[in-house]
Amino acid sequence: MGTEPADFPKSIERSALQFLQRGCMATVYRIKSQPAFVIKLQDTTYHHNEKRVYERLGRHPRIAAFYGEAAVQQSSDLPSPGLLFGLVPNGTLRETLEGDIGQSRAKRPGQVTLWSAQLLDGLSYIHSRSVIHGDFGAHNVLVGLDWGLVITDFAGSRLDGSPCLAGPSPAYRRPTLVLPPDAPGPCEPTEGDDIYAFGTVLYEMSEGALLYRAITRDSVLASFTAGLYPDLSSMSALPRSVVLGCWKCQYSSARRVAGALGLS
Numbered sequence: 001m002g003t004e005p006a007d008f009p010k011s012i013e014r015s016a017l018q019f020l021q022r023g024c025m026a027t028v029y030r031i032k033s034q035p036a037f038v039i040k041l042q043d044t045t046y047h048h049n050e051k052r053v054y055e056r057l058g059r060h061p062r063i064a065a066f067y068g069e070a071a072v073q074q075s076s077d078l079p080s081p082g083l084l085f086g087l088v089p090n091g092t093l094r095e096t097l098e099g100d101i102g103q104s105r106a107k108r109p110g111q112v113t114l115w116s117a118q119l120l121d122g123l124s125y126i127h128s129r130s131v132i133h134g135d136f137g138a139h140n141v142l143v144g145l146d147w148g149l150v151i152t153d154f155a156g157s158r159l160d161g162s163p164c165l166a167g168p169s170p171a172y173r174r175p176t177l178v179l180p181p182d183a184p185g186p187c188e189p190t191e192g193d194d195i196y197a198f199g200t201v202l203y204e205m206s207e208g209a210l211l212y213r214a215i216t217r218d219s220v221l222a223s224f225t226a227g228l229y230p231d232l233s234s235m236s237a238l239p240r241s242v243v244l245g246c247w248k249c250q251y252s253s254a255r256r257v258a259g260a261l262g263l264s
C-alpha cells in the first residue's frame, strides 16, 4: 500500500481532508495526500472503544485494515482524534445490494457462497479475539475492488465482555435482545446476536435486496418476534435453512454456520 503507519503524520490539518461518507455516529474523510487511506472522526468514547477493539483484532484479511490514530487540527479548536484505515473503494455491501451492478454480482454463481465464507471467517476470527461486533449488518461490511468483503465499524463493539455502546440495527437485531430503556445505549449482545445478524445478511445477499424491501422497517421486530418471516420460497433449500437457523438461534458459533453451509 506504499505508506505504512510509521510514515503517517500524527497531526493532519482539516483542510487536508475531503469528505467521503457520514454514518450515524461518525464522519469518514479521504486524506488528500494519501489516497489509499481514510480517517474516521467520532465522539471520543466511541473513538477509544474502537481503537481498543482494532488493537485487539490486529490484521486479518476480512477486517478493515487499521493504521492507528492521528489528530485532526480544526482551525482554533482542540484537535479531534481520528482513526486511520485503508480505503476500501467500493462502498458498503448495503449500497452494493441496492444498486443494479451489485445485485447482478450477487446473482453470479458461487458469489453468495464466497461472500458467506469471507464473512463467517471474519466473524469467527472476531469472536476468537473476545470481540462481539454488536452492529453487524450489510451497512458495516465494505466491498473491495476485487468484490471481497471486509467487516468494519467496531465503534460500539464489546471487548472482553464490556457492554456494547450501541445495539444492532433493527433488521439485524434478535427480537429478544434486551435493550436499555434509553436505547440507543449499552447492551450485551452475544456471538449468537452476530450470527443472527449474519442470517439477515445471508438473506439479503441471496435475494440481492435488503430485508426492508420484503418487510417494513417498523414491523420487522414485531414480525420476527411473532415468528413471521419474509417469504423465503425463492431461495434454494440450503441457504434458506441456514437463514432460518440463524434467526432461530440454532448455531453456537460462526464456524458451525460455515459447516451448515458446507464451507468447512
Ligand SMILES: Nc1ncnc2c1ncn2[C@@H]1O[C@H](COP(=O)(O)OP(=O)(O)OP(=O)(O)O)[C@@H](O)[C@H]1O
Residues within 6 Å of the ligand: 020, 021, 022, 023, 024, 025, 026, 027, 028, 038, 040, 064, 085, 086, 087, 088, 089, 091, 092, 139, 140, 142, 152, 153, 154, 155
Ligand atoms: N475504510 C473505509 N473505506 C471506505 N469507506 C469507508 C471506510 N470506513 C468507513 N467508510 C464509509 O464511511 C461510512 C461510515 O463509517 P462507519 O460505519 O465506520 O461509521 P458509523 O457512523 O459508526 O456508522 P453507523 O452508521 O453504522 O453507525 C461507512 O458506511 C462507509 O460508507
Ligand SMILES: [Mg+2]
Residues within 6 Å of the ligand: 023, 024, 139, 140, 153
Ligand atoms: Mg457503520
